[in-house]
Every structure is written in structure tokens, then in C-alpha cells.
Amino acid sequence: MNRLPPGPSRRRGPRPLALHLMLAAWRATAAAATAPCSPASSNGSTRSSGASRRWRSDEAAAQAEALARRLAASGHDPAEFGAAVIRELARQDRALIAGIAAYRRHPWQRTLADPPALWAEGGSRLLDYGATASLPAGAKVLLVVPSLVNRAHVLDLLEGGSMLRWLAGQGLRPLLLDWGWPGEVERRFTLTDYIAGRLERALAVAAAEAGGAVLLAGYCMGGLLALAAAQRRPDLVRALAVLATPWDFHAGDPGRARALAAALPLWEPALAFAEALPVDLLQVLFAALDPFGVAAKYRAFARLDPDHPRARLFVALEDWLNDGVPLAAPVARECLAGWYGRNEPARGLWRIAGLPVDPGAVRRPAFVAVPGRDRIVPPESALPLARALPGAVLHRPIAGHIGMAAGSGAEAALWRPLADWASAL
Numbered sequence: 332m333n334r335l336p337p338g339p340s341r342r343r344g345p346r347p348l349a350l351h352l353m354l355a356a357w358r359a360t361a362a363a364a365t366a367p368c369s370p371a372s373s374n375g376s377t378r379s380s381g382a383s384r385r386w387r388s389d390e391a392a393a394q395a396e397a398l399a400r401r402l403a404a405s406g407h408d409p410a411e412f413g414a415a416v417i418r419e420l421a422r423q424d425r426a427l428i429a430g431i432a433a434y435r436r437h438p439w440q441r442t443l444a445d446p447p448a449l450w451a452e453g454g455s456r457l458l459d460y461g462a463t464a465s466l467p468a469g470a471k472v473l474l475v476v477p478s479l480v481n482r483a484h485v486l487d488l489l490e491g492g493s494m495l496r497w498l499a500g501q502g503l504r505p506l507l508l509d510w511g512w513p514g515e516v517e518r519r520f521t522l523t524d525y526i527a528g529r530l531e532r533a534l535a536v537a538a539a540e541a542g543g544a545v546l547l548a549g550y551c552m553g554g555l556l557a558l559a560a561a562q563r564r565p566d567l568v569r570a571l572a573v574l575a576t577p578w579d580f581h582a583g584d585p586g587r588a589r590a591l592a593a594a595l596p597l598w599e600p601a602l603a604f605a606e607a608l609p610v611d612l613l614q615v616l617f618a619a620l621d622p623f624g625v626a627a628k629y630r631a632f633a634r635l636d637p638d639h640p641r642a643r644l645f646v647a648l649e650d651w652l653n654d655g656v657p658l659a660a661p662v663a664r665e666c667l668a669g670w671y672g673r674n675e676p677a678r679g680l681w682r683i684a685g686l687p688v689d690p691g692a693v694r695r696p697a698f699v700a701v702p703g704r705d706r707i708v709p710p711e712s713a714l715p716l717a718r719a720l721p722g723a724v725l726h727r728p729i730a731g732h733i734g735m736a737a738g739s740g741a742e743a744a745l746w747r748p749l750a751d752w753a754s755a756l
Contacts, residue, residue, distance in 0.1 A: 342435055344653035345625050347611045350618060355427055355626045423630060430629030437637055437646045443487060445509075450536040454511030457533050460487070460495040461504030470504045471569075471753060472541035474534060476560075478552035479525065480613055480658050482651055483509040486550065488737045489647045494746050501750045506540075508533050513659050518606040521661045526559045527684045531567075534560055538567045546753055548572035548698075550736060551708065552666075555676065558716075559683045561693050570756055571720070572698040572749060575732050577708045578690075578716035579677035580670050584709075591616060592672025595664065602664070607657035614655065621706050644739055651737075677715060690719035697723035698752045700735065700745055707732040724752060 345351050446463060448456040461470065475495065477483040486507060487493045495505040508530065513520070520528075537545045547568045549557030554576025561568040580588045594616075601609055618625065628645075635642045658666070675681035681688045699717035701710050710727075717725045728735055728744035735744045 342650060342653070344434065344649055345431070345629065346614045346653045346655075348431075350615060351625045354618070354622050355424065423626075426630040426633045427626050430631070430633035433633060433635075433637060434629065434646060434649060437642070439643050439646045441484070441489060441647060441650065443484075443490065443493065449506065449540060450533060452529060452532065453516050454514050455529055455533070456509045456511065457536055458483075458507040458509055459504075460499045460507060464496075464499035464504075466499070466504055467502055470502055471756070472504045472506060472537055472545040473498065473753060474506045474508065474537045474545050474547050476508050476530065476547070476549040476553035476557045477510070478550065479510055479556075479656065479662065480552065481655055483507055485648075485651050485733070485737050488651065489643070492644065492647070492737060492739075492741070494736055494741065497742065497746050498750055501754075503546075503750065503753055504541075506537050506545075510656070513607055513657055518657075518659045519661065520659045522556075522559075522665050523684045525662070526556050527563060530556055530560050531564055534564060534567045544569035546570050546572070546756070548574060548749070549576060550574045551576060551732070554716075555688075558690060558693065559688045561695060562688060562690075563683065563686065565693070565695065568695055570696040570698070570753070571693060572700070572752070573716060573720075574700045574745065574749075575702055575705055575708050575713065575735060576699075576716060577670075577676075577712045578719070579674065579712050581674040581677070582709070582711040582715065585674075587619075588671040588674070591619065592667050595667045595672075598663070598667075602660040605657065606660050608660065608663040609657055610655040613658060614653075617707070624706070641739065648733060648737060690716060691721060693720060696756055697721075698726065698749065699723045700726045700728065700749070702728050702730040702732060702735040702744070704730055704734075705732040726752075 445456075446458050446460050449459050450457040457474075461472075475486060477486060487495045495507055498505045510525075510529075534545070534547065544567055547557050547561055547570070549555065549572070551574070554573035555578075557571060558573060558576070561571045598608060598612055601612055632642070632645050635645070669675045669681065673680065676688065679687055679689065697720040699713070699720060701713040701717060703710060705713070714725075717723050726745075726748050728748075730738065730740060730744040735741060738744070
């Protein structure tokens with residue numbers, strides 16, 4: 332298998348690195364503590380014990396049982412389970428370090444140039460992805476709203492892997508609201524400032540460019556922002572698409588949502604100092620959704636040929652993930668306390684400029700994409716929004732949160748269904 336030669340690191344990540352290494356070490360310590368107690372009997376069947384139950388906090392339980400079955404099937408004494416666990420942990424640690432090192436040395440760099448901007452305000456820009464495309468007369472304008480906590484270019488990731496450029500090739504005119512880095516003004520913004528202010532002004536520019544109401548789409552958190560804007564300005568919105576967008580923040584695991592909200596006092600010193608929630612703290616919150624996922628994907632990356640297209644896609648996505656954007660302190664408080672803590676959207680308590688955000692009031696054609704393998708926005712959180720939007724078209728791809736929009740199967744998972752819906756309006 333090809334391996335990159337030793338060399339200097341080209342990038343940071345995974346961020347925060349210390350957290351992911353500590354999680355891997357914690358997992359290994361917990362696993363090693365179970366080593367004296369084999370989860371398999373001498374005939375290969377599994378049994379429970381207090382120690383083995385501790386493994387069941389993550390995928391290590393299944394790995395332990397599979398390891399014990401392999402030992403029993405090969406005629407080894409189950410007492411060898413402990414030594415086998417230690418060897419497997421050492422192998423996984425080596426694979427994790429190898430994956431991180433290979434990622435940091437990988438030569439790929441994003442080279443796509445941004446299209447021209449139709450409008451700018453503060454650090455935000457409205458990028459026109461139809462400017463360089465051969466579009467038919469009267470092409471439908473699609474304004475896309477990304478999340479506030481990640482760079483907007485996940486929807487324009489790399490050559491051959493850009494949702495927005497692909498949509499332009501299908502005859503739509505995509506405009507991307509790139510929120511940009513929050514400056515001194517934006518760090519005092521509330522969600523009302525972002526939605527009733529900056530987003531509505533960008534929407535007005537898009538509608539003027541289109542000569543009428545436009546299609547409005549929001550990805551992840553951007554779907555909530557787009558929904559609120561569509562309710563407030565139906566004169567500017569022809570149809571609404573919400574993509575992997577949460578609504579019921581307590582669906583599935585309310586305890587986890589409340590725990591995220593309960594951590595808000597811990598972040599207050601950082602919020603007061605920076606007037607924003609820093610990127611590394613945002614990464615900690617995302618890690619809480621899948622504590623061992625980062626280590627698992629870097630172990631898998633260690634096995635990839637660095638020249639394979641999958642390796643380039645992995646690096647592109649990780650570069651994007653590790654190049655996040657701070658979240659304005661007032662917005663961070665609204666989201667953590669209001670959305671995660673009190674579940675205000677699903678309870679009808681979330682307000683923008685005093686107006687309750689009500690999906691039932693959005694009387695426009697709607698498209699709701701709910702990926703089935705989403706760990707960031709679980710399907711049970713997103714599906715209530717599909718039910719609340721009158722007559723919404725529900726699309727349920729077998730994909731993950733990011734893979735649906737920017738993965739190797741994204742064209743089939745989202746791009747083409749979204750283009751077909753827009754064309755049929």
C-alpha cells in the first residue's frame with residue numbers, strides 16, 4: 332500500500348486534538364479494565380458481567396465479543412482474552428496516530444475560487460454560482476443558507492464535488508449566503524439580527540436579481556434560519572427547502588440535549604472574553620454527539636491509499652470541519668439554552684423579532700431532506716419539521732449529515748432530488 336513519505340504537517344486537526352487523544356485513551360483504559368473478564372464462555376457464547384457491561388458504552392462491546400468468539404473458534408483458551416484486548420488496543424492506537432499523521436501530511440489543498448459576490452455586508456457575502464454557468468433565460472434563483480458555525484464552502488467543496496456548481500449545471504442559479512467570520516459587529520448579533528436583518532437583506536437582493544420571489548434552501552442550522560425568514564417574508568420566497576435541519580431538540584435523547592444546555596455556565600468565561608463561542612469549544616460540543624467517531628474515521632483513513640479519490644474527499648471534509656467559525660455569544664446562548672435546553676422550536680416558543688416561528692404558517696411548497704444516518708441531527712429531530720410544514724415533500728436518503736451534501740454519493744442522495752423538486756415547481 333502506498334504511504335506518504337515523512338514530512339512537515341500541512342494542517343491542524345482533528346480539533347481539538349488533545350480531546351480526541353484523551354477520548355481514545357479513556358476508551359482504551361475502560362476496555363483494558365475488562366480484560367481479565369472474558370465476555371465469552373469456553374464454548375464461545377457470550378455472558379454479561381459488571382466489567383463487560385462497561386464496554387457497552389460504545390462499539391467496543393461488539394468488538395470484544397467478536398474477539399472472544401474468534402479466540403474460542405480457533406481453539407484458544409478464553410483466558411487469553413485479556414492479552415488479546417491489549418494487543419488490539421495497541422493496534423488501534425497505532426492506526427489512529429498513523430491516520431492523523433497521514434491527514435496532516437496529505438498534499439491536497441482546496442483551489443476552487445469563489446464566484447463573484449452580488450452583495451456584501453460586514454463579513455457576509457452573497458456569492459453568485461450562476462455567474463460563470465450557461466443558464467437558460469429565466470433560470471430559477473436558489474438562495475442557499477448554511478449554518479453559522481461552519482464555513483459555507485462545504486456546499487462548494489472541491490472540483491467535481493460541489494453541490495452549488497452541479498446545480499448551476501442543471502439550469503438553476505444558486506446564490507450562497509456566506510456568513511463569513513464574525514467581526515466586532517456580528518459578535519453582538521442575536522438570531523433576530525441574523526434573520527430579520529442580514530438574511531432578509533440578502534433575500535431582498537436575491538429577489539431583485541430574480542425579478543420576483545426565489546427558492547430558499549437552508550442546510551442544518553441554516554434551515555432554521557431560512558424557515559424563520561420564509562415565514563416573515565413570504566413575498567420574497569417562492570418555495571422552501573430545509574436540509575438535515577433539527578426541529579425537536581429533545582426527540583430521541585432529551586437528556587443529552589439538556590446536558591449540552593447545562594454546560595453553558597462552563598462556557599461563560601470564554602463567551603465573555605471573546606464575545607463568541609470559540610471554534611475549539613464548538614468542536615467539543617460536536618464531539619459530545621459522537622465521542623469516538625473521530626478516532627474511528629482516522630483509523631479507517633490510515634488504511635486508504637492517499638492517491639485514492641476517497642482520501643482526497645476525506646481530507647477536503649476534514650479541512651472544512653477543522654476550519655470552523657466562532658458563534659456570536661448571544662446566538663450561542665440562544666441556541667444552547669433555548670433550543671437544546673428548553674426545546675423552544677418544537678414547543679412553539681422560539682421567537683424572531685417577537686414573532687413565534689411557526690412552520691404551519693409557511694404556505695409555500697416545501698422540500699424536507701432527512702438523512703437516515705445523521706448523527707448530528709438525528710432523524711427523529713428533523714422529521715417533526717416535515718410534518719409541521721403544510722404539504723412538504725419528504726426525502727429520506729440513506730446518508731449521513733455531511734455525506735448527503737458533500738459525500739461521494741451526494742449527487743444521488745440530495746443534489747438530483749433537490750434539482751428535480753425545484754424544476755417541477
